[in-house]
Amino acid sequence: MLYLTIKGDLSSNIEKVTPHDLETEPAEFTFDVVCTSCREAHDSPIMINSFERHEMPGSRGEASFLMKCKFCGKDCSINLEHFEDSLYNEPNINKDKRKKHGLNKLNDNVAVILQLDCRGCDVTKFYFNNNLIFDVQLTSGKIMECQFDQGENEWYDYDEDSGEEVSITSFEYEFVKGK
Numbered sequence: 645m646l647y648l649t650i651k652g653d654l655s656s657n658i659e660k661v662t663p664h665d666l667e668t669e670p671a672e673f674t675f676d677v678v679c680t681s682c683r684e685a686h687d688s689p690i691m692i693n694s695f696e697r698h699e700m701p702g703s704r705g706e707a708s709f710l711m712k713c714k715f716c717g718k719d720c721s722i723n724l725e726h727f728e729d730s731l732y733n734e735p736n737i738n739k740d741k742r743k744k745h746g747l748n749k750l751n752d753n754v755a756v757i758l759q760l761d762c763r764g765c766d767v768t769k770f771y772f773n774n775n776l777i778f779d780v781q782l783t784s785g786k787i788m789e790c791q792f793d794q795g796e797n798e799w800y801d802y803d804e805d806s807g808e809e810v811s812i813t814s815f816e817y818e819f820v821k822g823k
Contacts, residue, residue: 645822647747648673648758648770650731652797652815657783657808660730663757664777664789670695671776673724673758676769682716689771692724694758711765720764730781731755746822756820770817780810 654661665671670693678685690709697706700721707721727745728737735752742748747756760767778790784806790799797815802808 645745646760646762646767647727647745647756647820647822648760649750649754649756649818649820650772650815651751651754651818652731653813654731654733655809655811656733657803657806657810658733658812659781659783660732661755661790661812662730662779662781664779665694665726667695673776674771675767676771677711677720677722677762677765678768679713679716679718679720679765681718681764682713684713684715685768686711686765687714689769691775692722694724694726707763713764718764720762722763722765722767723761725759725761727756727759729757731757744823747820750820754818767819770819772815772817780812782806782810 663671672691672693674689674691676685676689692709696708698710700707700710708724709722711720713720737752742750772792780788780790782803786805788801788810790812792799799812801810803810
């Protein structure tokens with residue numbers, strides 16, 4: 645199982661950062677994938693949302709994403725599930741859940757936002773700045789939207805109500821293997 649983690653330095657007036665992912669407005673998670681059979685990379689990034697389901701041919705199961713490798717013809721699938729809901733300014737993690745999935749060595753300042761069950765392909769890159777919106781909940785309860793510009797890992801805004809700057813810096817992702 646592969647897990648997508650995010651981390652960043654949140655300004656003190658931010659309580660948590662959550663991917664904006666509703667059934668009416670699904671988040672499109674964008675990845676680069678490579679076939680595990682022939683090691684050929686897919687020619688363009690793929691987009692997956694957690695609400696879409698596709699019937700797997702020759703199986704009773706469903707997957708979030710299906711493709712056939714153009715080079716070797718192997719079937720590839722990815723099941724995408726949410727794992728932890730948010731990146732918190734103060735550590736707020738479920739240590740038992742992480743331990744059960746082999747993620748107990750992760751730092752408390754890291755959020756495991758997605759669980760990816762990849763069959764026949766490997767995910768090699770995540771694009772957090774392609775069409776992905778994050779909800780930023782401030783300590784005042786106000787919610788702001790954040791979207792990172794292409795190639796940027798920082799976001800700055802201004803909260804008119806409190807008269808304070810709001811920021812996320814050093815935002816990054818990492819894939820982690822677990823159970």
